[in-house]
Amino acid sequence: MKRFLIPAVALLLGAAAASAQAAPGTVLRDDKLYSQPSATASVTGSAAKGASVNILAKQGGWLRVSAGKSTGWIRLLSVRAGAGGLGGAGLGDVVGAATTKSDPSRVVAVAGLRGLNDEDLKQAKFNADELARLDAWVVTATQARSFASQSGLAAVNVPALPKPAANAKSKPAQPSSWESNE
Amino acid sequence: MRAKLIAVTILLVAFSSVASGFDLGKLLEKQVNQELNKNKKTPATDQAPATAQSAAAPQPAANQKIDVKQLGFALFGDYSPEEENRIGKQIAGNLLGAVPLVRDDKLQAYVNQVGNWVALQSGRKETTWHFGVLDTEDINAFAAPGGYVFVTKGLYRRLNNEAELAGVLGHEIAHVTQKHHLKVLKHSSLIGVLGQAASNKAKSSDQVVQNLIGNGAEIMARGLDKDAEFEADRIGMVYAARAGYTPWGLPDVLQDLAGLPAKDGRTSLLYKTHPLPADRLAALGEAVDGRLDAVQGKDVADRFYRIR
Secondary structure (H helix, E strand, O other): OOOOOHHHHHHHHHHOOOOOOOOEEOOOOOOOEEEOOOOOOOEEEEOOOOOOEEEEEEEEEEEEEEEEEEEEEEEEEEEEEEEOOOOOOOOOOOHHHHHOOOHHHHHHOOOOOOOHHHHHHHHHOOOOHHHHHOOOOOOHHHHHHHHHHHHHOOOOOOOOOOOOHHHHHHOOOOOOOOOOOO | HHHHHHHHHHHHHHHHHHOOOOOOHHHHHHHHHHHHHHHHHHHOOOOOOHHHHHOOOOOOOOOOOHHHHHHHHHOOOOOHHHHHHHHHOOOOOOOHOOOOOOHHHHHHHHHHHHHHHHHOOOOOOOOOOOOEEEEEOOEEEEOOOEEEEEEEHHOOOOOOOOHHHHHHHHHHHHHHHHHHHHHHHHHHHHHHHHHHHOOOOOOOOOHEEEEEEHHOOHHHOOOOOOHHHHHHHHHHHHHHOOOOOEOHHHHHHHHHOOOOOOHHHHHHHHHHHHHHHHHHHHHHHHHOOOOOOOOOEEEEOOOOOOOO
């Protein structure tokens, strides 16, 4: 049971191309569709909250989707993967999961796999030996910087994001999903 | 909430008694019992708490039977990095008692390198960060105060590149920097700590810490409130972006989880303690909007460490 189709599509086809492969998605907030993965591109249509779309490709913070007659790029965070609309658990259903692309190298059987539960955690007894293992892997700031630069990573100035409540002021017409999607 | 108000009221009484030099332990015990019994009949008024915080703030005399300073900091004070670490260490050790670390030094070293690089962007000082991959197919990640961060093997397996790992670790690092768990502990343990103090068992500070934490890794099963999770998403995404990664790593992971079947046993604890992925994506969408459009970042897929 593997990785969802979107990244697989992105990997296989790269940014631009759409293909016969498509994954279902649900629109989380009213948003525009653009001709290119950029808010400065021309608007080709719009998608309403709750609408079903087909996800055709992914590039950075954008998904190429088809919604009814329109096709275009929509912000990644305006859509969630999986069919089934906004109702219910909001998770992929069994059918949706069946459409995920399998990656044989990472197959994990879902059936019968049990996760952690409350009791496991409540009953847990302090394990000093495991805790001590962590110390062996401690990394200094200098080592972390060196590790980063090996892959060409450099610190970037990115301002903090505001709380959505403040942001919602700019769109008084609709309640934000922040509040309504309890 | 009501319980907290009462506890604060009790504390107010308690601290004033310290100042006048009574036997705090006895008095606390009496007060706690009184207040607890009283509460069964009459609800607390809303008046006390506003003044209680400020009234309790001055440090009481240190030479009392019970370590009042400990008690005070446990309830109101700001924890020092050492104190945070002590609490986190206890929680982390308990969690590791439930699920051990993956026996793969390369994996663990890799995660610690990525984690420390992301954590450097938080600006938090005086912290020794400890990262670990837990040997379970459960899909989850955990943080404990003082810089302990864990991701399960089940979640790690689903990641496709370093940016996604950075996003997940960024979320957990944000829980540490925002002290989310400490806030929960303070909230939930007011009565407990007081009770412990009243029965005069809290002679050692370790017991205060233990009492604060509860049994095992209970706090991990209890989880945080939704706002804390949404905040950690926002901050974690920014930490990853500041580290030079694409900001979309965390959203990509959430998209992946959104596509999993609802009844997957590996995510039951995750969804017990976290909002659903769709809600997290929607909340992030409101916060991010076009703000990260100009941010270019790397996926770093090539050196991403794959579990065999």
